Amino acid sequence: MSKMMTRERLDRVIVSEKKYREKDREMGKLSKQLREYDFTREQRQAIDRLLSAGNACCARYGELAYQQGAKDVVAILREFDLIKAV
Numbered sequence: 001m002s003k004m005m006t007r008e009r010l011d012r013v014i015v016s017e018k019k020y021r022e023k024d025r026e027m028g029k030l031s032k033q034l035r036e037y038d039f040t041r042e043q044r045q046a047i048d049r050l051l052s053a054g055n056a057c058c059a060r061y062g063e064l065a066y067q068q069g070a071k072d073v074v075a076i077l078r079e080f081d082l083i084k085a086v
Contacts, residue, residue: 014020039047077083 034047074083078085
């Protein structure tokens with residue numbers, strides 16, 4: 001449930017975030033440019049694997065940053081005795 005709620009809130013934030021939308025449009029333009037090149041099938045697959053690996057790396061980084069941020073918030077709340085250790 002919380003993952004779904006977080007995702008829905010995040011989707012609303014992302015849609016309203018100008019810098020993200022600009023980067024998304026830029027990525028679309030660059031992707032279109034790349035498709036116009038006369039790459040062989042093997043070259044296209046190599047590019048796709050590279051981009052997929054980069055995307056997976058960035059996604060994992062985001063997950064780890066989010067988790068660390070949540071841990072930091074809990075540590076701060078404990079420090080101010082706003083929550084008790086479990």
